[in-house]
Amino acid sequence: MKKPVFSPDSRVRIICLAVSLTFVLSTFFPQAYWKFGVFLLCLLVVFFLISPKSIRSFRNFCRLSLFLISLLLFLVAVTFIFSPENFRNRLDRSLDLTMKAFLVSISIFVFILDGDFADVIKGFYLFRLPASFLAMLTFAYRYSILLQEELVSILRARLSRTVKRRSFLEEMKITGLILNQYFLRLFERSERIYAALLSRGFQGRLDFLVNFKLSQGDYLFLFLFSSVIAAIKFI
Amino acid sequence: MKRIALEVNHLSYTFPDGTVALKDISFSVREGEKVMIIGPNGAGKSTLLLNFNGLLRGKGEVKIFGEPVTLENLKKIRSQVGLVFQNPEDQLFMPKVMDDVAFGLFGRGFKREEIEGRVRKVLKELGLESVAGKSIHQLSLGEKRKVSLATVLVLEPDILVLDEPTSGLDPGCRRWLINYLQKSDRTMVAATHDLDFAWEVGETMIIMERGEIVARGGREEILGNKDLLESHGLEVPVLYLLERLSPRSG
Numbered sequence: 001m002k003k004p005v006f007s008p009d010s011r012v013r014i015i016c017l018a019v020s021l022t023f024v025l026s027t028f029f030p031q032a033y034w035k036f037g038v039f040l041l042c043l044l045v046v047f048f049l050i051s052p053k054s055i056r057s058f059r060n061f062c063r064l065s066l067f068l069i070s071l072l073l074f075l076v077a078v079t080f081i082f083s084p085e086n087f088r089n090r091l092d093r094s095l096d097l098t099m100k101a102f103l104v105s106i107s108i109f110v111f112i113l114d115g116d117f118a119d120v121i122k123g124f125y126l127f128r129l130p131a132s133f134l135a136m137l138t139f140a141y142r143y144s145i146l147l148q149e150e151l152v153s154i155l156r157a158r159l160s161r162t163v164k165r166r167s168f169l170e171e172m173k174i175t176g177l178i179l180n181q182y183f184l185r186l187f188e189r190s191e192r193i194y195a196a197l198l199s200r201g202f203q204g205r206l207d208f209l210v211n212f213k214l215s216q217g218d219y220l221f222l223f224l225f226s227s228v229i230a231a232i233k234f235i
Numbered sequence: 236m237k238r239i240a241l242e243v244n245h246l247s248y249t250f251p252d253g254t255v256a257l258k259d260i261s262f263s264v265r266e267g268e269k270v271m272i273i274g275p276n277g278a279g280k281s282t283l284l285l286n287f288n289g290l291l292r293g294k295g296e297v298k299i300f301g302e303p304v305t306l307e308n309l310k311k312i313r314s315q316v317g318l319v320f321q322n323p324e325d326q327l328f329m330p331k332v333m334d335d336v337a338f339g340l341f342g343r344g345f346k347r348e349e350i351e352g353r354v355r356k357v358l359k360e361l362g363l364e365s366v367a368g369k370s371i372h373q374l375s376l377g378e379k380r381k382v383s384l385a386t387v388l389v390l391e392p393d394i395l396v397l398d399e400p401t402s403g404l405d406p407g408c409r410r411w412l413i414n415y416l417q418k419s420d421r422t423m424v425a426a427t428h429d430l431d432f433a434w435e436v437g438e439t440m441i442i443m444e445r446g447e448i449v450a451r452g453g454r455e456e457i458l459g460n461k462d463l464l465e466s467h468g469l470e471v472p473v474l475y476l477l478e479r480l481s482p483r484s485g
Contacts, residue, residue: 116370118331138330139328142327142329142371143328146372193328195285196320196326198313199288200339200390201310201313201339207342208337209333209351
């Protein structure tokens with residue numbers, strides 16, 4: 001995996017995300033449809049600048065976009081059908097909601113999920129977010145991978161012992177039993193993790209060793225991005 | 236005469252579902268002594284270890300350097316007794332190696348530079364410098380085990396408590412761990428099934444079965460006693476047999 005053209009500090013990523021969300025939520029689609037288009041173009045440019053140059057990363061971007069588009073088309077249909085307003089307003093409202101949801105998701109992907117999430121947590125830490133929020137975020141990040149591995153191992157064990165097709169009801173019953181086992185395992189694991197936390201002196205707060213320094217490039221990147229977004233917004 | 240580092244007096248523990256895990260356990264460990272607690276699965280070894288730093292609290296008494304473990308002094312006790320859990324996935328909860336090793340040092344009055352210095356020193360000692368900036372999920376099991384050890388060693392505990400330290404390790408990592416623990420002069424209590432590990436590292440052996448201590452003695456006295464070991468579902472360690480067969484031993 002090649003390094004990105006520019007790797008911004010995680011605080012810059014968080015601020016850029018905040019700028020993006022403010023822009024998307026305060027702009028309304030029907031009046032300025034071109035603004036969302038230019039903004040999406042900006043996000044794409046930023047993605048190619050700050051994302052590690054890997055096919056995987058780009059593939060994830062495309063997959064996310066396709067998934068979101070199909071999901072949002074469904075939402076458009078639902079909003080359109082059930083809205084009590086006239087045809088034109090219904091269409092505007094549906095498209096506005098859809099575009100906003102799509103752009104917010106893409107912004108989160110570009111600025112947060114595509115980078116090192118551990119660094120983003122440290123960025124939040126430097127912004128002095130509440131300790132409980134940080135602890136929750138840290139554990140969610142650390143253990144989501146572990147829980148995913150545990151689920152995969154349970155499903156593999158099931159597949160390796162499945163020799164014939166079962167009826168739908170039998171399948172559902174087995175799935176229920178597996179989920180039961182899975183939650184029991186999660187419960188046991190959480191108890192062990194809590195014991196480890198206490199054993200090492202946990203008192204409700206997580207601290208991090210952070211050696212982040214904002215470079216001139218970070219300031220420049222932040223300035224350029226904010227300026228372009230402001231320009232799109234106010235032109 | 237060396238001080239008594241750990242003293243357990245008439246300790247019993249019953250789980251909330253009524254399962255009796257420990258029955259009237261008493262023993263002591265002197266400063267610098269390396270004690271191996273061996274026994275079959277379900278003997279109560281891990282439960283016993285959790286009582287040493289107050290994570291579980293049974294009937295009876297546990298003393299660390301003469302001071303009983305109570306709710307009031309848990310902070311002090313936990314800084315004296317460093318517990319390394321059996322599964323490193325449970326022990327390592329921070330996203331990055333450096334942060335995990337540094338975790339216990341925050342809130343103890345150290346400056347950030349001092350914390351970073353201590354963390355780097357321990358990582359160097361354990362040969363983990365190359366993984367310092369990595370995320371925990373990117374490490375191999377052997378590396379995770381080493382990092383778990385580092386998270387405890389960085390606190391410089393007086394007593395090191397290890398739960399199944401060699402389980403799941405490949406021969407290279409296992410050898411590294413044995414060499415490291417052999418060189419260490421820290422008081423150590425380890426629960427293990429690995430009798431070759433116990434033979435190489437331990438000085439005193441305690442056999443547990445069904446929550447009770449059934450034998451205690453020096454390593455040759457216990458690990459060389461085939462009948463005793465087999466009656467408790469254990470086997471004479473291969474290394475002991477090899478040492479007896481070697482020409483040097485006559």
